[in-house]
Amino acid sequence: MAKKSATAATADRLLQFYRDMLLIRRFEERAGQLYGMGLIGGFCHLYIGQEAVVVGMQAAIGPGDQVITAYRDHGHMLAAGMEPNGVMAELTGRSGGYSKGKGGSMHMFSREKNFYGGHGIVGAQVPLGTGLAFANKYRGNKHVSLTYFGDGAANQGQVYESFNMAAVWKLPVVYVIENNQYAMGTAITRSTSETHLHKRGVSFNIPGEEVDGMDVEAVHAAGQKAVAWCREGNGPYILEMKTYRYRGHSMSDPAKYRTKEEVQEMREKHDPIEGLRARLLKLGGVDEAALKQIDKEIKDIVAISAEFAQTSPEPDPKELWTEVYA
Amino acid sequence: MSIQILMPALSPTMEEGTLAKWLVKEGQSVKAGDVIAEIETDKATMEVEAVDEGVVSRILIPEGSEGVKVNTPIAELDGEGGAEAPAPKAGAEAPKPAPEPEAPKAAEPVPVPAPAAAVAASPTPDSEIPNGTKFQDQTVREALRDAMAEEMRRDADVFLMGEEVGQYQGAYKISQGLLDEFGAQRVIDTPITEMGFAGLGVGASFAGLKPIVEFMTWNFAMQAIDQIVNSAAKTLYMAGGQMGSPIVFRGPNGAAARVAAQHSQNYAAWYAHVPGLKVVAPYFAADAKGLLKAAIRDPNPVIFLENEICYGKTFPVPVMDDFVLPIGKARVVKPGKDITLVSFSITMGLIIDAAAELAKEGIDAEIIDLRSLRPLDTATVIASVKKTNRLVVVEEGWPICSISSELAAQVQGDAFDYLDAPVMRVTGKDVPMPYAANLEKLALPNLADVIAAAKAALYR
Ligand SMILES: Cc1ncc(C[n+]2csc(CCOP(=O)(O)OP(=O)(O)O)c2C)c(N)n1
Ligand SMILES: [Mg+2]
Numbered sequence: 001m002a003k004k005s006a007t008a009a010t011a012d013r014l015l016q017f018y019r020d021m022l023l024i025r026r027f028e029e030r031a032g033q034l035y036g037m038g039l040i041g042g043f044c045h046l047y048i049g050q051e052a053v054v055v056g057m058q059a060a061i062g063p064g065d066q067v068i069t070a071y072r073d074h075g076h077m078l079a080a081g082m083e084p085n086g087v088m089a090e091l092t093g094r095s096g097g098y099s100k101g102k103g104g105s106m107h108m109f110s111r112e113k114n115f116y117g118g119h120g121i122v123g124a125q126v127p128l129g130t131g132l133a134f135a136n137k138y139r140g141n142k143h144v145s146l147t148y149f150g151d152g153a154a155n156q157g158q159v160y161e162s163f164n165m166a167a168v169w170k171l172p173v174v175y176v177i178e179n180n181q182y183a184m185g186t187a188i189t190r191s192t193s194e195t196h197l198h199k200r201g202v203s204f205n206i207p208g209e210e211v212d213g214m215d216v217e218a219v220h221a222a223g224q225k226a227v228a229w230c231r232e233g234n235g236p237y238i239l240e241m242k243t244y245r246y247r248g249h250s251m252s253d254p255a256k257y258r259t260k261e262e263v264q265e266m267r268e269k270h271d272p273i274e275g276l277r278a279r280l281l282k283l284g285g286v287d288e289a290a291l292k293q294i295d296k297e298i299k300d301i302v303a304i305s306a307e308f309a310q311t312s313p314e315p316d317p318k319e320l321w322t323e324v325y326a
Numbered sequence: 327m328s329i330q331i332l333m334p335a336l337s338p339t340m341e342e343g344t345l346a347k348w349l350v351k352e353g354q355s356v357k358a359g360d361v362i363a364e365i366e367t368d369k370a371t372m373e374v375e376a377v378d379e380g381v382v383s384r385i386l387i388p389e390g391s392e393g394v395k396v397n398t399p400i401a402e403l404d405g406e407g408g409a410e411a412p413a414p415k416a417g418a419e420a421p422k423p424a425p426e427p428e429a430p431k432a433a434e435p436v437p438v439p440a441p442a443a444a445v446a447a448s449p450t451p452d453s454e455i456p457n458g459t460k461f462q463d464q465t466v467r468e469a470l471r472d473a474m475a476e477e478m479r480r481d482a483d484v485f486l487m488g489e490e491v492g493q494y495q496g497a498y499k500i501s502q503g504l505l506d507e508f509g510a511q512r513v514i515d516t517p518i519t520e521m522g523f524a525g526l527g528v529g530a531s532f533a534g535l536k537p538i539v540e541f542m543t544w545n546f547a548m549q550a551i552d553q554i555v556n557s558a559a560k561t562l563y564m565a566g567g568q569m570g571s572p573i574v575f576r577g578p579n580g581a582a583a584r585v586a587a588q589h590s591q592n593y594a595a596w597y598a599h600v601p602g603l604k605v606v607a608p609y610f611a612a613d614a615k616g617l618l619k620a621a622i623r624d625p626n627p628v629i630f631l632e633n634e635i636c637y638g639k640t641f642p643v644p645v646m647d648d649f650v651l652p653i654g655k656a657r658v659v660k661p662g663k664d665i666t667l668v669s670f671s672i673t674m675g676l677i678i679d680a681a682a683e684l685a686k687e688g689i690d691a692e693i694i695d696l697r698s699l700r701p702l703d704t705a706t707v708i709a710s711v712k713k714t715n716r717l718v719v720v721e722e723g724w725p726i727c728s729i730s731s732e733l734a735a736q737v738q739g740d741a742f743d744y745l746d747a748p749v750m751r752v753t754g755k756d757v758p759m760p761y762a763a764n765l766e767k768l769a770l771p772n773l774a775d776v777i778a779a780a781k782a783a784l785y786r
Contacts, residue, residue, distance in 0.1 A: 025359075026358065029358050029359065029375070029377050030377060032375070032377070033334070033377040035334070035335065036332065036333075036334025036335055036336070036374075036396075037332060037334070037335070037397055038335050038396060038397060041583060041584030041761075041763065042582075042583060042584030042585040042586060042589075042761065043585055043589070048359075090761075093584075093761050093762035093763055093764075093765075094762070099761075100762075101760070101761060101762035101765070102586075102760045102761055102762060102765065103586060103587075103761055104584065104585075104586040104761030104762075105761075106585075106586060106588070106589075107586055107587065107588065107761070119588070120545075120585075120586070120588035120589055121545070121546065121548070121549070121588055122518050122546070123518070123549075152517070152518045153518065155517035155518050155519045155522075156518060156519055156549070157519065157521050157522060183517075183518055184489070184490055184494070184497070185490050185493065185494035186489070186490065186493075186494070186515060186517075190493075190515060191515070191516075191517040191518070192517065246359075248372075251336060251337065252336055252337030252340075252370075253370075254370035254371055254372050256370070257493065257494065267359075314762055314763070314764045314765075315760075315762045315764065315765055317764065317765070317768055319760070319762075319765060320755065320757055320760060320765045320768050320769060321755075321757060324756075324757050324758070
C-alpha cells in the first residue's frame, strides 16, 4: 500500500479522535439513563464535556504506558481500550463487569490495558501513579505513567509529597490535572490560592503548561511533548487541562452553584466533539453522511453495552468471600 | 420506533418526584443531551436530558404532577434511524434483589430496614427529659442542624468547618441555613485537604476555640486520622493537663447505599479504641441533638458518628430550651425480661424490628441503645444481662476487634455466672463492601441474622 500523505494521516487520526470522543459521550449519556432507571446505584460521575482530555492523552502514549485516575473514570477506561460491555456491566454491578460487579463505577481496573483504576478517595491516586512511574524507572523499561487528578484534588497534601519524590528521583510521570473549575460545588477560585495549577510544580522544578482541554488536537500535541520529556529520563511533567463538566458532580448534584448561561456557553462554543466535527467537515475528506454513519455505529455499540449490562447475571453469592486475600 | 422516556431516579434514595416543568412540546424534535424537563425531589431541582434522538410524540405526565414514581413513562419519543439498534428496553426491570422478608421496598436501595414504627415513635423516655415535656417530630438531619445552631448562638468560640458546609449547605444538607445565620467567618468552606483542616482545627482548639470539623464522610477522615489520634487525642496527656483539644469531628459513618468499598466503612471500633477520644454514635433524633450539644461543650475531642441513611428518618425530639444529654450513657429503649438486644446507630433499626418479631413468638426482648461507644456504658448492659441472662450484640462494622467483641469480653468478665448462653454477635461480614446489589445485601447484617442469633441464645 502506498504511504499515506501526512494530511491523510492527520485526517485519519482526527476521525479516530471523533469516534473515541463520541463513544465516551454516548456511553455516559446511556449510563445516566440507566442510573435514572435504578439499574446503576450509588455514585455515578459522568465525564461529559471532558472527552478531549483522555482521548488526546491516550493517543500520546504507547503500549506499556500506564493510566490511573479518580472516580470520574468511565472515559479513561474507554479511551484505554477497555470494552464498553465490561465497563457498563460493572456500572450495573453484574458478573460481566471488569471487577465482576464488586467495584462499581468508581473502582474498575484492567491489567491488560494498563489501567490502574478508578479510585474513590480524592488525591489518593497521585502517589499511586507516582509509584507506577517508580516501577518503570526501577525496571528501566522507558514506560510512562499518566496520573490524572482534578482541580479539587490539587489541594491534597499527598499531591505535593508526590511531586517532590517524582522530581528528586526523576520519575517518568505526566501529572494530568483535569481542571474543570469545580470540585463538587466549590469553584476553584474559592478554594485555591494559585488557580493556575500548572504553576504548582514550580517549587519542585517540574515543568508545567496550560492546555485547552476542550481541543483534542491541542491536548494530543501537549501530551506528546510531555510524554517524550518523561521517556527521555527528564523526570515528571505537569499538564493543566482547562476543561468543563456539563453535568452535576454526580447524578444527585443539581449544580446550583453555577449559572445555566455558563454551562450553555461551554456547550455551544467549546464543545470538543462539535468543534472537531466542524473541523473535519471543513478539512474535507469526510462528509455529513460519513459522520452520521459513525454516529450510528457508536450508538449501536453503546446500545449493545446497555443490553449486556442488563442481561449479565448478578455475581454469584460466593464472590462475597473471594479475593479478600491473594 | 417509539421510545419511552421514564421518570428518572436522580439520587440513590429517590423513589418519586414532581415533574415540575416540560421544556419540550409534543411534535418537537430533540437530540441526545437536550434538556427536556425539570424534576423536583425533596433535595433539589434537576434537569432531565434526552438520551435518544427523535420527535416527542406524546407527553404522558403533565407538568406540575406530584409524586411521580421513578420509572413511570413520562413521554414517548419517535426515534429516527436506529430502528435496528437494540436500545435498552424502556422500563427494563431493575435487578431484583434476592427476596428477603425484611426488605423495606424493592425499589429502595436502603440496605437496612426502617425501625418498627411503634417502638420508634414512643421509646422509653430519657431520664434527662422532665415529665410533661412536649415533643415535636424532626428528622435526624434537622436535629443535628439545630444542635449546632443552638451551640453557635450560645458560644462565639464555636465554628463549623469542612468541605461544602457553607455555600452548598452541606453535602448531605446538615448545615442548611447555618451560613446565612452565622456568616462566612464561622461557617467555613475548606479546600479538599482533610489532613490540613483537621490539623488546623486541632491547633485552633489548642488556642481555645471550639471547632466543629465536618468530614463529608468518615471515609475521608482516613486522610486526617493522624491529626485526630496523635494531636487531638493525646495532647492533654502529653502536656500534663496544660492544654487539650475541645473539638468535635463529625460526619456520616458506615455504609451508604451502593457506594462500594472505599465509601462504605464503619469506623466505630477504630475510634473507640483510642484513649483521649470520646465517641458518640446516636440513632434517634433526640439523641443526635442532645449528644451533639454535649459534644460541642465537652473539653475533650469528640468523634461524632452519624449515618447517611438515617439522616432523613423522623423521630420525636423534646421541645426544651437547652436539651443536653450526658455522653457515655446507654439507654434502655424498651425493657424486656427474656433476652437483651444491644446495638447503636443504624442497626438499632434492626434490633427494634427483631424485638417486634420475637414478641410475636412470646419472647420479651430488652432493647438497649449504646449511644456512646467511649466511654462505653457496660454497666447498663451488664445490669440488663443479669436480668435476662442472654445477650445479642448487633453492629454494622467488621467483627474482628469490634464493639461487639469488646462487649462480649466485658460481659463474660463481669456477669459470667449470669449468662445462660454464649454472647451472640451479629456484624457486617469480614470483607470490603462489594458494589453489586446482591452482594452488598449479603455483606450487611439483616433482620433474619438477628432473629436467628436471638433464638440461638434462647436455644429455640
Ligand atoms: C479524601 C476525599 N475527600 C472528599 C471526597 C468527596 N469528594 C468526592 S469528589 C470531590 C470533588 C473533587 O473535585 P475534583 O478533584 O476537582 O474532581 P472532579 O470531580 O471535578 O473531577 C469530593 C470533595 C473524597 N472522595 N475523598
Ligand atoms: Mg474539578
